[in-house]
Amino acid sequence: MTDHKTGTRKEWLAARLELLEAEKELTRRGDELAQRRQQLPWVRIDKEYRFETDEGTAFLADLFRGRSQLLVYHFMFGPDYTAGCPSCSAIADGFDGFVVHLANHDVTLSAVSRAPLAKVQAYKRRMGWAFGWASSLGDDFNSDFNVSFTEKQQREGAVEYNYRREAAWTVGGIGDSLTKRGEEPVAEHAAMTGTDVATYTRERPGLSAFALEDGVVYHTYSTYARGLDGLWGMYPWLDRAPKGRNETGTWWRRHDEYGKR
Numbered sequence: 001m002t003d004h005k006t007g008t009r010k011e012w013l014a015a016r017l018e019l020l021e022a023e024k025e026l027t028r029r030g031d032e033l034a035q036r037r038q039q040l041p042w043v044r045i046d047k048e049y050r051f052e053t054d055e056g057t058a059f060l061a062d063l064f065r066g067r068s069q070l071l072v073y074h075f076m077f078g079p080d081y082t083a084g085c086p087s088c089s090a091i092a093d094g095f096d097g098f099v100v101h102l103a104n105h106d107v108t109l110s111a112v113s114r115a116p117l118a119k120v121q122a123y124k125r126r127m128g129w130a131f132g133w134a135s136s137l138g139d140d141f142n143s144d145f146n147v148s149f150t151e152k153q154q155r156e157g158a159v160e161y162n163y164r165r166e167a168a169w170t171v172g173g174i175g176d177s178l179t180k181r182g183e184e185p186v187a188e189h190a191a192m193t194g195t196d197v198a199t200y201t202r203e204r205p206g207l208s209a210f211a212l213e214d215g216v217v218y219h220t221y222s223t224y225a226r227g228l229d230g231l232w233g234m235y236p237w238l239d240r241a242p243k244g245r246n247e248t249g250t251w252w253r254r255h256d257e258y259g260k261r
Contacts, residue, residue, distance in 0.1 A: 037221050040220060040221055042211060042218035042219065042220050043218060043219045043220075044216060044217075044218055045060065045210070045217045045218065045219055047140070047144070048060075049136070049139055049140070049141045049144075050136075050138075050139050051063065051112065051134035051135060051136055051139065051141070052116075052117040052134065052135040052137070053117070053132070053133075053134045053135075054117075054121070054132075058134065060141075060210070060217050061212060061215070061217050063108065063110050063132070063134060064108050064210075064212045064217075065103075065108045065132070067103070067106050067107060067108045067212075068106050068211060068212050068213065069106055069107040069108065069209070069210070069211055069212070070107070070108050070109075070110065070209070070210040070211075070212070071102070071107060071108070071109045071110070071207065071208075071209055071210075072110055072111070072112050072207065072208045072209075072210070073088075073091070073092070073095075073109070073110070073111045073112070073205075073206075073207055073231075074111075074112060074113075074142065074145065074147040074204070074205055074206035074207065074208065075088045075092065075111040075112065075113045075133070075205070076088045076113070076147075076193075076200075076203040076204065076205050077113035077114070077115040077119070077120065077123070077193075077203065078113070078114050078115060078148070078193075078195070078199065078200075078202060078203040079114055079115055079116065079119075079137060080194075080195055080199050081115060081119075081193040081194060081195055081200075081203075082193060082194030082195075083123060083126075083192070083193055083194065083254070084113070084115075084123050084127075084193070085189065085192075085193055085200075085203070085205070086189060086192045086193075086250075086252065086253060086254050086257075087189065087205070087252070088205055089127065089254045089255075090232065090234065090252050090254075090255075091205075091228065091231050091232055091233070092111065092127070092129065092131070093127075093233065093255055094231075094233035095109060095111070095129065095131040096129055096130050096131050099131050099132075108132070109131060109132070110131070110132040110133065110134055111131065111132070111133040111134070112133070112134050112135075112136050112141065112142070113133070113134075113135060113136070113142075113203075114135070114136055114137050114142050114148055114203065115135060115137065116135055116137050117134075117135040117137075120133050120134075120135055126256070127254070127255070127256070142203075145206065145208050145222060146160055146161055146204070146206070146222075146224070147161075147203065147204045147205070147206045147224070148202060148203055148204070149161075149202045149204075150202065151169075151198065151202070154168070154169035154198060154201075154202065155168060155169045156168060157169075161204050161224060161225070162224040162225045162227070163224075169198060185249060185250050186200070186201065188249075188250050189250065192254075204224065204225075205224065205225070205228055206222060206223065206224040206228070207221075207222065207223050207224075207227070207228060207231065208221070208222040209221040209222070234252075
């Protein structure tokens with residue numbers, strides 16, 4: 001017998017209708033927030049960012065690929081990583097499915113990482129992905145958009161991520177603001193990228209949006225940390241499953257690693 005509350009169909013329907021009102025309110029609130037995102041002032045970008053892509057050297061305007069809007073996923077894959085971040089990989093598993101729809105709605109999606117292009121290309125082949133992915137190695141792009149940091153910044157408490165300053169890096173690892181006073185899940189992810197906690201967390205995930213008008217690129221929006229929750233394709237499904245997310249630690253793996261120790 002289940003330990004979960006049970007009831008009649010009539011009782012279920014009454015509870016479901018009450019929940020429906022809350023769901024509708026959340027949807028309306030989400031629509032309002034989306035509109036507020038679009039109303040943010042645009043910031044002109046005059047800096048000449050340089051990337052390495054499958055087609056060769058490119059500038060930020062080139063990443064638009066002839067469209068007027070660009071979404072950049074800041075994928076955690078640093079120069080010292082042996083593989084991409086498993087969390088970013090879980091998010092990126094959905095990219096190829098909808099990138100064609102975005103492209104036909106005047107929006108280009110591209111991932112950007114500091115890993116050398118050869119590493120990026122090898123990892124893409126391993127994962128079986130086809131979406132655009134550029135290397136920003138040697139460029140200021142990642143640091144300017146607050147997703148890559150130096151050891152010096154960690155030690156001095158100069159890391160600004162998700163619009164707040166983190167505590168200084170300590171002997172035991174990194175500041176409590178990131179590890180929530182417990183390094184274990186972060187350390188597990190670090191190991192999955194072939195790094196230690198400090199090296200792993202010098203890269204961070206994020207999403208930045210850009211517009212291109214009359215040859216000028218504008219920064220329109222950026223979000224980080226749990227602001228990326230909506231991009232995890234598996235979570236909206238799990239949130240509707242009987243047991244929800246039902247998480248104990250880091251349960252997800254790269255899609256070719258399930259069943260492996």
